Amino acid sequence: MSIRKVAARAGVSTATVSRVFTQPQAVADETRRRVMTAAEELHYAPHPAASALARGRTCNLGIVVPDVSNSFSAVVTKAVDRQARREGYALFVAGSDEVVHDEETSARALAQQVDGLLLVSPRMPDDALLALADMTPIVMLNRLLDGIPAVLTNLYEATGHAVEHLHALGHRTVVYLAGPDGYANDVRLRGFRDACSRLGMEASELGPFAARFQAGVRAADLVLAASVTAVVAYNDEIAVGVVNRLSDRGIGVPADISVVGFDDTELAEMVTPRLTTVRIPAAMAGTAAVELLLDLVRGRDAGLGSPRELSAELVVRSSTGPARVARDTGQDPAP
Amino acid sequence: MSIRKVAARAGVSTATVSRVFTQPQAVADETRRRVMTAAEELHYAPHPAASALARGRTCNLGIVVPDVSNSFSAVVTKAVDRQARREGYALFVAGSDEVVHDEETSARALAQQVDGLLLVSPRMPDDALLALADMTPIVMLNRLLDGIPAVLTNLYEATGHAVEHLHALGHRTVVYLAGPDGYANDVRLRGFRDACSRLGMEASELGPFAARFQAGVRAADLVLAASVTAVVAYNDEIAVGVVNRLSDRGIGVPADISVVGFDDTELAEMVTPRLTTVRIPAAMAGTAAVELLLDLVRGRDAGLGSPRELSAELVVRSSTGPARVARDTGQDPAP
DNA sequence: ACTGTGACTGTAAACGCTTGCAGACTGTGT
């Protein structure tokens, strides 16, 4: 099943067989047909490792995500997988479980055997990123660092819209539930703070929380203790956790407290009440990131200028509503 | 940055350098240290493709799932990724988007460059599977085929428990919402039918539906038209879709209709009412599958006997309740 | 002194493919 057998059977040299599979137009029709049938008869398929060794490229891409089973990551991964396959690349996936050390290790390991690497919300230090970028082309999602191409979403503005939305509904005290430290959290936080101060709202912050449902459940009680009427959560999962726990404690959403999430994962439409959330075009970001990455891989030095920005937007659903008229000020708003 | 440079710098042969990285104990301490420092100074890292070519194994595993962003698949993938990494393997992921042809293509493509392949709920024909198994070791999740090792969950029994549960609550008419054709659906269906006939319940079936939320939404109206008091859905996503749409139409769950899902994804705890569902130990299945696969890869001919069975169990939550006393029989049970 | 053993290292031939270079042809223009 090596190229030699095929060559022998077709009565040509190995070079010709190789060319049939890599630059078919460089081979005469007749010869190509002979080679093809020989290859089929022998069930020949080129050996990727040998090819990678000889050409110096693997036709593989890699992606490192914080959590494989997180809905947002999963959607990105799916889009990346699609796009990569469409372009003839296979995809390595590695999850870091939010552990910075694992993230770096995985990334370095993959870097050896891919033509390019995609890092989703990487949390490793800047110099580690730069070192990685020296090994292989990389593109980041949701992280900004000079010299490394990235795909970002302009959450700043959309976060402002979320706060404005709450303000318009009469809310004056609002808390932000922080997610894991990093660019993604920073930009939300900036948007939140700036909008709150611009609108004269009383802003507070809690966290950081893990970007998961259970962390949201835990956060809910802290939220209640903070006597606010509105919550902006780092992502939908936390938001849903908050909503659930509040309901369990008899607090109505949005009757008593309004909740806003981020990501607009499928979840947002599945829960009760449906979640008001800032939509991040995850699939589009994945696709764009692959395209950027392949531009790099293929030598087009695109995107090294300013990072590609996608627009996020507030999706208003049912988890936000008019602020409750403050009666028992300073008290628990429980029924 | 090749092994030769390191060898030169450390004053040894390439063979020794190679041994330092693959069988350290075969090299004298002093020599090993010299090689290691030389390697570090040169930032040397072994070239996976070259190694793969020379040894005939890649130290990569692959997984093909129906849908990367489906919660169940994602959990399996995550577990597989963990376990694979722990064992020193990197992981390829490919999603088939439920398209049989893509599934086969992806699987074949990956087969070339992995030491073993994991197929989650594969839907390709038997002979395609056998052909694949000829190319590389494979292990399947949720599919049964003689001669190919697999990890299964004994849903049959647990499905029976779900039906019994509904029966005990007074339900007498129940509909099963089928998912995509295949082993996974078959075993649920068998469990459902057998239990219904055993308990003398009136069983009907609808579908097949795609294993997604929106399909569940669509299914809900069909369910209503079927005048049943209980629904068993192929998976949690469909179940949640049903619940949501029923609520929108003013039908109470479980007051008017009870709903059971499958998988016990995180979703089940996040929605209102919390979903009664058959728990499938996805993470455990992923881990077990990797272990089985690595046994094969390493030549231990384990598991070729009977497939490994994991146990599923019914988790009762709030989406199932006493059947409504039939008053307006044959009518829409809408309020 | 000699043989045997074990521990360590080097030599060199793979592994399967790609590709620069050159040779063999065919056809065209002069």
Add this chain to the structure above:
DNA sequence: ACACAGTCTGCAAGCGTTTACAGTCACAGT
């Protein structure tokens, strides 16, 4: 007839590792 270009093919040298085999050496046993 000849030069020239163009098209197709083969030769052979890599690509960076691994590993059987053989060689060297120190040391123990006789």
